Amino acid sequence: xxxxxxxxxxxxxxxRLEHLEAICSWDQAAMMPEGGNSARSEALAELAVIKxxxxxxxxxxxxFEQAATEELAPDEIINLxxxxxxxxxxxxxxxxxxxxxxxACSRCEHAWRTQRDKNDWQRFCQNLKEVVELTRQExxxxxxxxxxxxxxxxxxxxxxxxxxxxxxxxxxEVKGWLPGLIKQIMERQSQDVIMQPVGPFPVDQQQxxxxxxxxxxxxxxxxxxxxxxxxxxCGGVPTDVRITTRYDEADFTSALMGVIHETGHARYEQGxxxxxxxxxxxxxxxxxxxxxxxxxxxMQLSRSELFxxxxxxxxxxxxxxxxxxxxxxxNLTLLNTRVKPGLxxxxxxxxxYPAHVILRYEIERDLVEGKIEVEDIPELWDKKMSExxxxxxxxxxxxxxxxxxxxxxGAFGYFPSYTLGAIYAAQFMAAIKKEMNVDSLIRxxxxxPIFNWLDRHVWKRASTVSTDQLLIDATGERLNAQYFKxxxxxxxxx
Amino acid sequence: xxxxxxxxxxxxxxxRLEHLEAICSWDQAAMMPEGGNSARSEALAELAVIKxxxxxxxxxxxxFEQAATEELAPDEIINLxxxxxxxxxxxxxxxxxxxxxxxACSRCEHAWRTQRDKNDWQRFCQNLKEVVELTRQExxxxxxxxxxxxxxxxxxxxxxxxxxxxxxxxxxEVKGWLPGLIKQIMERQSQDVIMQPVGPFPVDQQQxxxxxxxxxxxxxxxxxxxxxxxxxxCGGVPTDVRITTRYDEADFTSALMGVIHETGHARYEQGxxxxxxxxxxxxxxxxxxxxxxxxxxxMQLSRSELFxxxxxxxxxxxxxxxxxxxxxxxNLTLLNTRVKPGLxxxxxxxxxYPAHVILRYEIERDLVEGKIEVEDIPELWDKKMSExxxxxxxxxxxxxxxxxxxxxxGAFGYFPSYTLGAIYAAQFMAAIKKEMNVDSLIRxxxxxPIFNWLDRHVWKRASTVSTDQLLIDATGERLNAQYFKxxxxxxxxx
Ligand SMILES: [Zn+2]
Ligand SMILES: [Zn+2]
Numbered sequence: 001x002x003x004x005x006x007x008x009x010x011x012x013x014x015x016r017l018e019h020l021e022a023i024c025s026w027d028q029a030a031m032m033p034e035g036g037n038s039a040r041s042e043a044l045a046e047l048a049v050i051k052x053x054x055x056x057x058x059x060x061x062x063x064f065e066q067a068a069t070e071e072l073a074p075d076e077i078i079n080l081x082x083x084x085x086x087x088x089x090x091x092x093x094x095x096x097x098x099x100x101x102x103x104a105c106s107r108c109e110h111a112w113r114t115q116r117d118k119n120d121w122q123r124f125c126q127n128l129k130e131v132v133e134l135t136r137q138e139x140x141x142x143x144x145x146x147x148x149x150x151x152x153x154x155x156x157x158x159x160x161x162x163x164x165x166x167x168x169x170x171x172x173e174v175k176g177w178l179p180g181l182i183k184q185i186m187e188r189q190s191q192d193v194i195m196q197p198v199g200p201f202p203v204d205q206q207q208x209x210x211x212x213x214x215x216x217x218x219x220x221x222x223x224x225x226x227x228x229x230x231x232x233x234c235g236g237v238p239t240d241v242r243i244t245t246r247y248d249e250a251d252f253t254s255a256l257m258g259v260i261h262e263t264g265h266a267r268y269e270q271g272x273x274x275x276x277x278x279x280x281x282x283x284x285x286x287x288x289x290x291x292x293x294x295x296x297x298x299m300q301l302s303r304s305e306l307f308x309x310x311x312x313x314x315x316x317x318x319x320x321x322x323x324x325x326x327x328x329x330x331n332l333t334l335l336n337t338r339v340k341p342g343l344x345x346x347x348x349x350x351x352x353y354p355a356h357v358i359l360r361y362e363i364e365r366d367l368v369e370g371k372i373e374v375e376d377i378p379e380l381w382d383k384k385m386s387e388x389x390x391x392x393x394x395x396x397x398x399x400x401x402x403x404x405x406x407x408x409x410g411a412f413g414y415f416p417s418y419t420l421g422a423i424y425a426a427q428f429m430a431a432i433k434k435e436m437n438v439d440s441l442i443r444x445x446x447x448x449p450i451f452n453w454l455d456r457h458v459w460k461r462a463s464t465v466s467t468d469q470l471l472i473d474a475t476g477e478r479l480n481a482q483y484f485k486x487x488x489x490x491x492x493x494x
Numbered sequence: 495x496x497x498x499x500x501x502x503x504x505x506x507x508x509x510r511l512e513h514l515e516a517i518c519s520w521d522q523a524a525m526m527p528e529g530g531n532s533a534r535s536e537a538l539a540e541l542a543v544i545k546x547x548x549x550x551x552x553x554x555x556x557x558f559e560q561a562a563t564e565e566l567a568p569d570e571i572i573n574l575x576x577x578x579x580x581x582x583x584x585x586x587x588x589x590x591x592x593x594x595x596x597x598a599c600s601r602c603e604h605a606w607r608t609q610r611d612k613n614d615w616q617r618f619c620q621n622l623k624e625v626v627e628l629t630r631q632e633x634x635x636x637x638x639x640x641x642x643x644x645x646x647x648x649x650x651x652x653x654x655x656x657x658x659x660x661x662x663x664x665x666x667e668v669k670g671w672l673p674g675l676i677k678q679i680m681e682r683q684s685q686d687v688i689m690q691p692v693g694p695f696p697v698d699q700q701q702x703x704x705x706x707x708x709x710x711x712x713x714x715x716x717x718x719x720x721x722x723x724x725x726x727x728c729g730g731v732p733t734d735v736r737i738t739t740r741y742d743e744a745d746f747t748s749a750l751m752g753v754i755h756e757t758g759h760a761r762y763e764q765g766x767x768x769x770x771x772x773x774x775x776x777x778x779x780x781x782x783x784x785x786x787x788x789x790x791x792x793m794q795l796s797r798s799e800l801f802x803x804x805x806x807x808x809x810x811x812x813x814x815x816x817x818x819x820x821x822x823x824x825n826l827t828l829l830n831t832r833v834k835p836g837l838x839x840x841x842x843x844x845x846x847y848p849a850h851v852i853l854r855y856e857i858e859r860d861l862v863e864g865k866i867e868v869e870d871i872p873e874l875w876d877k878k879m880s881e882x883x884x885x886x887x888x889x890x891x892x893x894x895x896x897x898x899x900x901x902x903x904g905a906f907g908y909f910p911s912y913t914l915g916a917i918y919a920a921q922f923m924a925a926i927k928k929e930m931n932v933d934s935l936i937r938x939x940x941x942x943p944i945f946n947w948l949d950r951h952v953w954k955r956a957s958t959v960s961t962d963q964l965l966i967d968a969t970g971e972r973l974n975a976q977y978f979k980x981x982x983x984x985x986x987x988x
Contacts, residue, residue, distance in 0.1 A: 240526060240530030
């Protein structure tokens with residue numbers, strides 16, 4: 001067996017353990033009764049230890065050295081590169097720092113769950129400072145190993161290849177036109193009369209409608225399921241993708257749009273190349289590309305007027321409300337394209353969402369680079385919220401800088417993925433529209449050519465190329481926020 | 495850390511991996527879409543390898559030696575004994591024989607699935623001979639290591655402490671009275687007029703009824719679930735027991751009695767002592783004791799006339815058939831206590847079931863000991879079926895010696911557990927009846943004192959005592975088939 005083959009086996013083994021982890025985590029969220037929780041958490045922690053031991057096994061260094069001298073096929077070289085990337089990421093940070101940060105994050109997250117309800121910034125601040133301090137140490141070590149800046153070294157964990165330089169440029173462009181655009185949209189929408197559909201919308205009917213939608217969006221039920229959980233997510237493994245949602249009997253659109261979003265994530269996973277199963281080259285390219293697929297399904301496709309023309313009669317049918325004007329295509333379109341600045345990121349519409357992300361990006365970038373301190377966050381938050389969205393959060397920490405779980409768990413560098421996803425998605429759609437008449441396809445209920453395009457240009461490429469290359473091959477150019485701007489203008493100002 | 499403590503940690507680790515295995519296996523049977531199967535099987539196989547490597551880790555020999563010299567508390571000595579027992583069982587058979595047998599069994603089982611449908615004894619016989627040959631080799635090695643006979647060494651894997659000598663005595667006693675008893679019962683029942691309830695009995699109503707019954711039988715839904723699978727089983731872990739059933743809309747009693755049976759298994763698991771969680775001393779004592787709990791719930795308790803008096807109106811209520819005479823207590827009692835010899839073990843009633851088991855025991859015992867060969871099975875099968883149950887299977891291999899999965903998968907030594915379970919269950923009930931008025935308790939719908947007895951005498955003892963000792967402590971005497979005989983006479987001939 002060559003050293004490359006040894007590494008393939010090694011990665012396959014880790015991937016199989018990730019399979020068990022994914023299913024047991026899904027079960028914990030979707031099936032497990034409360035009383036099973038502590039034993040489950042212990043079992044999953046044990047598995048994490050075994051996985052970690054495998055990923056830092058001492059013999060790997062030599063295997064990589066030897067494999068580098070072997071004659072490999074081009075696609076094997078690609079896989080080796082991805083293997084090495086994740087091996088280096090797992091090995092560079094000393095075990096004691098990993099453990100210290102993990103403990104600090106657990107503490108911070110645990111306390112945050114009650115501190116947020118109490119708007120207790122003072123106490124939260126103390127815990128977060130510890131998390132930030134350890135994150136800076138981690139970033140420093142990663143920076144030295146990669147030659148990147150501290151924040152870029154963290155960014156690289158979620159969005160390989162992305163840099164602060166590129167993000168600054170991209171986001172400052174978006175910041176240039178976004179506040180004005182939001183204002184214009186709000187003026188335009190100020191006269192709209194929207195009817196709020198009145199529940200109850202029974203869960204089993206919502207579920208049946210969700211299944212039908214997923215089916216139309218090509219979700220493969222032979223390789224996946226839809227279930228319920230408190231926090232919706234897309235989990236499982238490519239051969240068996242588990243998506244979840246949460247139903248609200250008073251409002252069916254939130255669960256429905258959530259299901260469509262997760263279906264986008266799911267199709268990416270289901271569409272990953274089987275030939276690379278269990279190998280780093282066969283994994284999703286990045287968090288941003290992953291989000292681009294969910295946002296493509298949710299924002300580009302399903303919130304379009306033409307798609308809602310299909311969705312609305314389906315909903316009216318499943319809820320036995322053929323004559324309910326609140327379920328008319330016109331009203332559902334208004335409802336699903338409403339733009340309104342708010343305090344909470346996860347409740348934001350697609351136009352105001354980037355403002356939430358850019359704000360967080362700017363703060364976490366400067367925090368990691370040591371240009372600001374945790375104490376500075378509330379004031380900066382308030383200033384940026386006022387500037388970007390025209391609303392203040394002064395004194396309201398709960399709905400301000402304490403609203404997200406990302407910082408308490410030490411996931412600095414993650415936030416940009418959300419808006420990168422939205423920008424990628426718009427650029428993909430623009431490229432598709434150059435090749436086919438998307439509007440006609442939606443009208444004909446023939447989405448297959450669109451899915452085929454995504455499959456060929458995104459899903460099947462997995463991690464065999466860089467994000468840059470993927471984008472250039474798929475759309476003919478590098479990342480370009482103009483397509484996202486055009487998308488918003490076309491949908492909201494046409 | 496003492497060596498004993500090292501062993502405790504080691505067993506805890508294995509137990510946590512068993513947790514993940516149990517949940518992923520449950521998922522495979524109850525939740526997973528077909529297309530996820532091959533990746534799941536690979537992931538579970540990988541986990542089995544890791545578990546096996548842990549269980550035969552080279553350092554364990556020294557740990558056990560050292561632990562034996564340490565000063566231990568009495569309950570630690572007990573746990574050490576159980577640890578060592580399972581360690582020895584896992585280590586005594588050489589890896590290449592384990593692998594050879596595992597391959598032969600896979601082959602045999604896989605082919606059996608189609609051979610059974612085709613009644614193809616000739617081809618099945620060839621595969622089974624290989625399995626038997628390797629099983630004999632395994633038994634020989636286990637026999638040398640334990641000082642037991644070959645068959646006893648296998649029996650010890652499922653029913654520690656049980657021997658051929660004891661089984662021969664016990665089963666020859668049962669054989670002495672069983673055929674006559676069955677005949678008497680059949681004569682007695684020959685005039686009964688039974689109405690077969692006519693479906694459909696909708697699955698969701700059956701499910702709701704099952705949940706209610708489980709609740710009355712003390713199943714803890716904070717530590718477990720009921721779901722559907724093709725082959726009903728009790729899986730999961732003590733903190734989260736997963737039982738399954740299969741619903742037939744034409745016949746609700748099969749699923750219902752199945753659920754009650756699995757609830758018995760589940761309560762044993764849920765009742766195991768928390769203080770011993772993850773340790774060998776905290777596991778269920780044996781397959782026979784496990785089956786005694788399911789049969790206690792199903793046979794001793796739920797098929798009793800008094801319990802059916804409670805169950806029948808519940809069923810009539812859940813199925814909205816208050817006036818259906820087929821759902822009257824009298825008719826449901828007749829239906830659920832019908833005795834009729836048949837070819838298939840899993841369809842047998844409690845009176846004829848032991849005949850199926852004794853027949854298999856006698857054949858597999860002689861097969862393992864080398865007194866007969868695989869070619870002799872069909873004739874012996876036919877002879878014993880005629881002798882014990884008065885029916886012939888000549889030429890019908892599918893419903894004869896090819897009906898069970900146990901031999902194809904090489905599980906020789908398992909069959910006796912079923913009837914041991916029935917005998918233990920009857921003996922437990924007889925002991926309980928000496929302490930309390932079970933009939934009154936059932937009438938008062940107050941089963942708690944009965945469950946408390948089982949909890950104290952069986953569940954909480956786990957594997958901290960031998961089966962013999964457990965039985966003596968609980969019932970005041972060693973295993974005694976007379977209680978099972980009395981139970982049958984009282985129920986069927988009173
Ligand atoms: Zn998403
Ligand atoms: Zn059973």
